[in-house]
Amino acid sequence: MERWHYHALQEAIDSSTMLVQGNRACALGALDAGVRFFAGYPITPSSEIMETMAYELPRVGGVFVQMEDEIASICACIGAALTGTLAMTATSGPGFSLMQEAIGYAIMVEAPVVIVDVMRAGPSTGRPTAPAQGDVMQARWGTHGDHPAVVLAASNVADMYRLTMAAVRFAQRFRTPVTLLADEVVGHMRESFSTELIGRYRLTSGDFDFTPGYLHPELVREVHPPHVLGSPTHPHVTGLIHDETGFPTNDPQKSEQFLRELHDKVGNHRDELCLYDVKNEGRGRVCIVAYGSCARSARAALKLAEQEGLPVEVLHLYTLFPLPVEIIQTVARRVEFMLIPELNLGQYAREVRKMAENWTTVISMGKVDGTLITPREIVDRVAELIGKYESV
Amino acid sequence: MAERLAIEELLHTEHLPHLWCPGCGIGTVTAAFLRAILDLGLKREETVVVGGIGCSSRAVGYLDVGTVHAIHGRALAFATGIKMARPDFTVVVITGDGDGAAIGGNHLIHACRRNIDVTCILFNNSVYGMTGGQLSPTMEVGRRASTAPYGQVEPAFDLCALARAAGATFVARGTAAEVRTLQKLIKQGIEHHGFSFIEAIVPCPTEYGRRNPPADPVQMLKLDKARSVSVAEAAKLTASELGGKLVTGVLDQDTSKPEFQAAYAALVARMRASGPEDGGAPPAGEGRR
Numbered sequence: 001m002e003r004w005h006y007h008a009l010q011e012a013i014d015s016s017t018m019l020v021q022g023n024r025a026c027a028l029g030a031l032d033a034g035v036r037f038f039a040g041y042p043i044t045p046s047s048e049i050m051e052t053m054a055y056e057l058p059r060v061g062g063v064f065v066q067m068e069d070e071i072a073s074i075c076a077c078i079g080a081a082l083t084g085t086l087a088m089t090a091t092s093g094p095g096f097s098l099m100q101e102a103i104g105y106a107i108m109v110e111a112p113v114v115i116v117d118v119m120r121a122g123p124s125t126g127r128p129t130a131p132a133q134g135d136v137m138q139a140r141w142g143t144h145g146d147h148p149a150v151v152l153a154a155s156n157v158a159d160m161y162r163l164t165m166a167a168v169r170f171a172q173r174f175r176t177p178v179t180l181l182a183d184e185v186v187g188h189m190r191e192s193f194s195t196e197l198i199g200r201y202r203l204t205s206g207d208f209d210f211t212p213g214y215l216h217p218e219l220v221r222e223v224h225p226p227h228v229l230g231s232p233t234h235p236h237v238t239g240l241i242h243d244e245t246g247f248p249t250n251d252p253q254k255s256e257q258f259l260r261e262l263h264d265k266v267g268n269h270r271d272e273l274c275l276y277d278v279k280n281e282g283r284g285r286v287c288i289v290a291y292g293s294c295a296r297s298a299r300a301a302l303k304l305a306e307q308e309g310l311p312v313e314v315l316h317l318y319t320l321f322p323l324p325v326e327i328i329q330t331v332a333r334r335v336e337f338m339l340i341p342e343l344n345l346g347q348y349a350r351e352v353r354k355m356a357e358n359w360t361t362v363i364s365m366g367k368v369d370g371t372l373i374t375p376r377e378i379v380d381r382v383a384e385l386i387g388k389y390e391s392v
Numbered sequence: 393m394a395e396r397l398a399i400e401e402l403l404h405t406e407h408l409p410h411l412w413c414p415g416c417g418i419g420t421v422t423a424a425f426l427r428a429i430l431d432l433g434l435k436r437e438e439t440v441v442v443g444g445i446g447c448s449s450r451a452v453g454y455l456d457v458g459t460v461h462a463i464h465g466r467a468l469a470f471a472t473g474i475k476m477a478r479p480d481f482t483v484v485v486i487t488g489d490g491d492g493a494a495i496g497g498n499h500l501i502h503a504c505r506r507n508i509d510v511t512c513i514l515f516n517n518s519v520y521g522m523t524g525g526q527l528s529p530t531m532e533v534g535r536r537a538s539t540a541p542y543g544q545v546e547p548a549f550d551l552c553a554l555a556r557a558a559g560a561t562f563v564a565r566g567t568a569a570e571v572r573t574l575q576k577l578i579k580q581g582i583e584h585h586g587f588s589f590i591e592a593i594v595p596c597p598t599e600y601g602r603r604n605p606p607a608d609p610v611q612m613l614k615l616d617k618a619r620s621v622s623v624a625e626a627a628k629l630t631a632s633e634l635g636g637k638l639v640t641g642v643l644d645q646d647t648s649k650p651e652f653q654a655a656y657a658a659l660v661a662r663m664r665a666s667g668p669e670d671g672g673a674p675p676a677g678e679g680r681r
Contacts, residue, residue: 037477058663063476063656068502072469075462079442079473082460083481087473105463229458230478234436236404236453238461247407248453 020193022160022186023090026116027052029164030088035114036062037087039076041069041095044128045184046118049090070095074102074115081111082237084228086168090116093135094125097142103177104143105239107262109227112171114164116180118187119343121370130370131184133292133343139179140321146259148266150178150273151321153291157191163275163318170273174265181320183343185293185372266322275318276327280306284313286382287335287360289328289352291317293372294341300375301382310382320348325355332356337385341365341373402426402436404456411450415601415609417568417594418515422451424575424592425484425513429457431579432482439482440474442467444491447522448515448594451486465495468503471510479653482582485512489530490520493549497529504558504587506652511581511588514551517596525599536603551591556644561586563644567593569617573640580642586651593638 020028027049030038038053050066057064063080067073070091077087091099096117106113119135121127139151150170154160160182167178227235227246240248241255249255266273279302290298295316305312315331317324332338338360340349349364356362365381367373403426412418429439439457443449445464452459458481462470467485475483485492492500492514503510519537520526527537527544530551534543556563562584566574574592581588593616601607606615616638623641626634 037473039473058656058660061660061664065472065476065656067469067472068498071466072472072499072502075466075469076473076476079460079470080477081473082470083474083477085477087477101463102466229440229460229474230437230481232437234439234456234458236459236461238453239463240461247404 017192019190020157021048021188021190022154022157022182023048023118023188024052025157025160025193026090026154026164026180026182026187027056029161030114030168031056031060031062032161033086033165033168035086035088035168036060037077037080037085038062038089039065039067039073039080039087040089040091041067041073043070043092043095045120045187046090046092046095046116048187049116049118053088070098071102074099074106074113077113078102078106078109078111081106081113082109082227082229084230086112086172088114088116088164088168090118092118092120092128093122093132093138096135096138100138100142101144103179104145104147106177107143107147107149108239109237110175110262111177112175113177114167114171114180115177116164116167116182119181119183121184121368127370129184131186131293131343131372132368132370133181133183133294134347134368135181136320136342136344136347139181146263148176148263149321150174150176150266150319152178152180152275152318153320154180154182154186154318155292155295155316156186157189157193159318160186161193166275166318174269174273176262176266181292183293270322270325273319273322274324274327276324277316277318278327278331279314279316281313282334283311284335285311286337286339286385287313287315287331288378288382289315289317289331289338289340289348290342291320291348292343294343297373297375297378298341301378304375304379305382308379308383310379310386312382320351323351323355328352328355329359332359335360338362339365339378339381339385341367341378341381343367343373398430399423399426402429402456404454407454410454412447413521413596413598415595415597415612416447416521417517417592417596417613418448418451420568420571421448421513421515421574421592421594422454422486424571425451425486425578426455427575428578428582431575432582434482434582438480439484440471440478441484441486442471442474443486444488444496445522446488446491446520447517447596448486448488449491465491466499467491468496468499468510468512472503472506472508475508475510475653476656479509479657483510484582485510487512487514489514489516489518489528489551493529493551493554500589501554501558504555504560504589507559507561507586507649508652509585509587509654511578511584511590513578513581513590513592515592515594516551517594517600518548519596519600521596521599525603535600538599538603552589552639552643555589559587559649560589560644561646561649562588562642564589564642565591565593565638565640567613567616567620567638567640568595569613570620570640577642580645584645585647585654586649
């Protein structure tokens, strides 16, 4: 029952529904998933995640520390993770950039840490209160060297709750940092959040039944034996290329094997890691591929398109990386166009194009004016694409 | 003989010989640290040593306790996470003057300010040894480095003064020339409940000495010994007489300030004892429909 002791959930039980902010739902998902350590640094539009953790963690015996910068925040989280404590931090683009070196370290030492990036318009200081999806490729390739990445994207308040839980689960099971991307609108919007919603994700799925500590009982095979500080083996943890003993090696064969294993433990498990949802499956000539707040617009656009007799399906991606190759290619084989609305200049469209261009025409629909892409804009573009096709 | 054997038990001897140059002071100070661990009878699985990047930080690769070889400059941030997650651990940071005072300077002052119960041993050789002898923030004016071929023009940090001003509650300095004293200082630092900062002055004949003679390790150690004055002796000297001297020993100890982890634990105990309605500003983003 302890999980129900969070202040906000108590209120939810009392009132059955409450209006919850996306950032707050993220924090509650983390608490429900067993996160008991949070270190962060204030940055718009993510600060409410940290504020909620500051409020809730002392009440459940967890640790909250406001660090001196984002670098210290992620490093403190990795330190906590190395002791077997589930740790999370949250930030936005500029802070996410500061964390990148340490994220590579976490990948290297296989430390399970969750990083939430509530994206704002950039680059640089940009427009801190405007939504954007400009950090997609930063989440994939922000740290140096060849490395795997697990990146999820939340499109609404419920996603913020359940995908935070999924991020924790993936981090535990694959022993790697997991990034959850949201954007300013998803982080700041308030939606009704019911106890039934919480219950659905918490109670009916064994997947989300966590045990505190990150030693997931079903650790994927490729993962090295965990290095937990405080264990009788008193391990050595290093960001140098190391072998199974944890100590550095300069052996070319071992170096290559280690890096390939790091990649394989993610790449070989796309089935499990790639979360998505197809709407109007198999009935579209155009497939709108969307994630984050754009997926909300895409879902609304589907309804409009149906009213207007336009054959559309929607592929809503919750996992951006590892690339959901199978579903993208399956859909690409049956549609004439893939339209990718996103709040950047086509970062993910390029990824989709690489996967799908053998079978379909991939159209990027980017927007960087700090406003959302509306359902009407998407439907107009769909009509234009189909119209062009008809007139040829 | 018994001590020698015990020290070997704290080392991964299979990874020796170490990578430090002949005449380097890091091994000497690391041995003093290990003797301090033995003096205190610390358990290996409850002892975690965190290093950053640089010559001194590489010591963690030889110690058979829990060890973390972190990223450049951030050892204290890692240590903060480890200590807060596992308050029962003895957490020690091994860092250098580049790692701890340049790239990691911000984390150093904030660890001091928090007064977290972590012991930081900063090996100061005034130079970046691993990357080829570039100047560090503790290099004195006029000294030469690969990036100060005509002599350093910036003033040097006095790291003990910095740590003290930032709020560290145990501040000490020793030299590789007086290793038994250093062993005692490290032991006292680990025993101190709060942030302990210990500056260990070590010679780097390879990268510092060759540009700033003497380059002979023994001569370098003798010079450090000659310019050392104890805290008691220093009290009798004027400011001008102290110029160029190294004041060694415990420079400051304050047991009255609250330690960070203990203060946080008290907060947790208070919040767990209280009801959900009690205390605290409500978090953002909350509202009923």
